[in-house]
Amino acid sequence: MSKIEIKDLSFRYLSRTKEQNPTIFRQLNFRASENESIGIIGANGVGKSTFLRLLVGILTEYEGLLQINDLPVCRENLTAIRSRLGYVFQDSDSQLFMNTVYEDVAFGPKNQGLSDAEIQARVTKALEKTGISHLAHQPIYKLSGGQKKLASIATVLSMGTDTLLMDEPSAALDPENRELLIQILNELPGLKLIASHDLDFVYDTCQRTILLSNGIICYDGPTKDILTDQKRLEENGLRLPLSFRFRNLNS
Amino acid sequence: MNKQTQAIHNIHEADELAQRDSFLISLHPLSKLLVTIVYIMTVMSFHKYDWNGLMTMSLYLIIIMITGELSLLGALRRLKIVLMAVFFLGIANPFFDREIAYSIGAYQIRFGMISMLTLFFKAAFAVFASYILIKTTSIEDICYALQKLHVPSILITEIMLIHRYLIMMLRETQRMFQAYQLRAPGQKGIHYSAWGSFVGQLLLRSMDRAQRIHDGMLLRGFQGTFYPNIRTYRVGFSILYAALWCIAIITLRLVPLFTIIGRIVIH
Numbered sequence: 280m281s282k283i284e285i286k287d288l289s290f291r292y293l294s295r296t297k298e299q300n301p302t303i304f305r306q307l308n309f310r311a312s313e314n315e316s317i318g319i320i321g322a323n324g325v326g327k328s329t330f331l332r333l334l335v336g337i338l339t340e341y342e343g344l345l346q347i348n349d350l351p352v353c354r355e356n357l358t359a360i361r362s363r364l365g366y367v368f369q370d371s372d373s374q375l376f377m378n379t380v381y382e383d384v385a386f387g388p389k390n391q392g393l394s395d396a397e398i399q400a401r402v403t404k405a406l407e408k409t410g411i412s413h414l415a416h417q418p419i420y421k422l423s424g425g426q427k428k429l430a431s432i433a434t435v436l437s438m439g440t441d442t443l444l445m446d447e448p449s450a451a452l453d454p455e456n457r458e459l460l461i462q463i464l465n466e467l468p469g470l471k472l473i474a475s476h477d478l479d480f481v482y483d484t485c486q487r488t489i490l491l492s493n494g495i496i497c498y499d500g501p502t503k504d505i506l507t508d509q510k511r512l513e514e515n516g517l518r519l520p521l522s523f524r525f526r527n528l529n530s
Numbered sequence: 531m532n533k534q535t536q537a538i539h540n541i542h543e544a545d546e547l548a549q550r551d552s553f554l555i556s557l558h559p560l561s562k563l564l565v566t567i568v569y570i571m572t573v574m575s576f577h578k579y580d581w582n583g584l585m586t587m588s589l590y591l592i593i594i595m596i597t598g599e600l601s602l603l604g605a606l607r608r609l610k611i612v613l614m615a616v617f618f619l620g621i622a623n624p625f626f627d628r629e630i631a632y633s634i635g636a637y638q639i640r641f642g643m644i645s646m647l648t649l650f651f652k653a654a655f656a657v658f659a660s661y662i663l664i665k666t667t668s669i670e671d672i673c674y675a676l677q678k679l680h681v682p683s684i685l686i687t688e689i690m691l692i693h694r695y696l697i698m699m700l701r702e703t704q705r706m707f708q709a710y711q712l713r714a715p716g717q718k719g720i721h722y723s724a725w726g727s728f729v730g731q732l733l734l735r736s737m738d739r740a741q742r743i744h745d746g747m748l749l750r751g752f753q754g755t756f757y758p759n760i761r762t763y764r765v766g767f768s769i770l771y772a773a774l775w776c777i778a779i780i781t782l783r784l785v786p787l788f789t790i791i792g793r794i795v796i797h
């Protein structure tokens with residue numbers, strides 16, 4: 280059984296004026312099964328965030344087949360689909376809306392109707408994992424960019440979902456927290472989709488990678504193969520990851 | 531601090547106060563709500579010439595302001611516009627009610643003046659009492675109290691969402707204002723030629739952000755009901771607090787304390 284199944288997916292943003300928006304995806308195909316870690320890479324504006332937004336059903340005006348856990352992504356199924364999905368926004372300000380970190384991390388579990396004790400256990404664990412227990416009662420607006428990112432990740436971890444979608448999770452993190460996040464992701468079971476420009480990060484967390492270009496997936500395979508393909512990366516506005524560049528220098 | 535930052539600061543103040551450890555804040559919101567309502571009703575019940583009686587009611591405010599570590603100056607600054615409006619409520623009284631109450635030397639105090647002052651202080655006391663309630667109770671606590679009073683949950687959710695939207699809009703304003711100022715050094719405020727696009731942008735951007743935040747809420751299982759935070763309150767203390775204050779306020783209403791003190795002093 281595949282967790283995510285996409286067949287002939289086409290999408291363009293609805294336009295409020297007469298002029299039509301350009302097509303973002305045309306006839307895209309994709310499949311993912313449980314316990315995979317998949318990196319999504321591509322140039323700025325190619326549609327990585329859009330791809331994730333389609334999967335969580337924020338955008339629903341697509342054509343083609345889009346199924347998660349064998350349920351088509353449409354209005355009626357959203358509650359069922361989202362109860363098993365965690366999504367980390369590209370910009371943390373959209374993710375965090377409560378007063379304090381604690382309240383925000385507790386928001387998801389509260390909506391799942393858990394008991395107070397269970398909620399507290401979940402929150403404590405998520406904060407510990409992301410290393411921000413000391414910020415629990417800090418107002419959100421007093422956090423730094425990276426702290427906000429960690430808090431956003433904690434809000435999703437506390438929900439205990441089996442599928443995790445992340446949009447630029449490593450942006451804004453310092454090297455130490457970036458490493459922490461890599462460790463968290465590698466320990467976490469379940470399906471993970473990670474959109475990122477940080478190719479070293481993708482290399483450290485994902486076995487499989489897809490490259491988006493011109494509305495389709497133009498590469499889908501082992502991460503290592505695409506990340507060492509200098510020509511292909513450069514055609515898509517990307518560059519060899521630093522770790523590979525140094526490796527080349529050494530040999 | 532510019533105006534936007536100030537506004538954000540104000541709106542967060544109560545929420546931050548709520549994180550602090552203070553006696554008033556640890557009380558159950560319902561007990562504070564009850565005392566405030568009893569207080570305001572008692573204040574309103576004084577006769578329009580009962581100046582001495584009304585003044586005893588200031589005791590409650592003074593005690594709470596001190597125990598709650600609230601600054602009087604801050605309160606006055608925050609409430610100045612409301613107080614000014616309240617002042618104009620009774621401004622015509624001295625002209626209608628010209629009977630002389632007492633004369634002190636050459637000065638004659640008319641009943642109209644007394645009723646003007648009592649009206650002003652009644653309103654001012656009510657405003658202060660509400661202000662204290664808001665200052666010592668976070669929005670979550672107020673919503674929790676409302677929920678306990680069986681106010682429909684849709685209304686409570688509405689209040690919480692509006693509160694969030696307000697914060698977000700202020701934040702967006704601040705961000706845009708700062709971006710503008712950084713690229714227009716030396717300019718005071720925003721040039722009128724940019725007002726149109728500024729306001730338009732602000733609306734679009736805050737709507738866009740509200741949409742994204744709403745998406746974020748839905749993604750985390752929001753089903754249309756906001757669950758106010760349930761903190762642990764000191765229930766025993768809260769009941770005691772409400773009971774004692776209600777008794778004290780009603781006693782002060784019945785016993786003209788200041789008149790008695792005045793008599794003792796004169797004798």
Ligand SMILES: Nc1ncnc2c1ncn2[C@@H]1O[C@H](COP(=O)(O)OP(=O)(O)OP(=O)(O)O)[C@@H](O)[C@H]1O
Pocket residue numbers: 292300303321322323324325326327328329330369
């Ligand atoms: N709300 C919207 N309405 C119309 N077009 C949009 C909207 N949001 C994004 N787009 C367009 O869709 C395209 C894909 O955007 P998307 O945010 O998915 O790119 P991305 O791959 O995530 O880029 P980045 O690497 O910069 O994050 C962009 O060209 C963008 O201009």
Ligand SMILES: [Mg+2]
Pocket residue numbers: 327328329369446
């Ligand atoms: Mg993006």
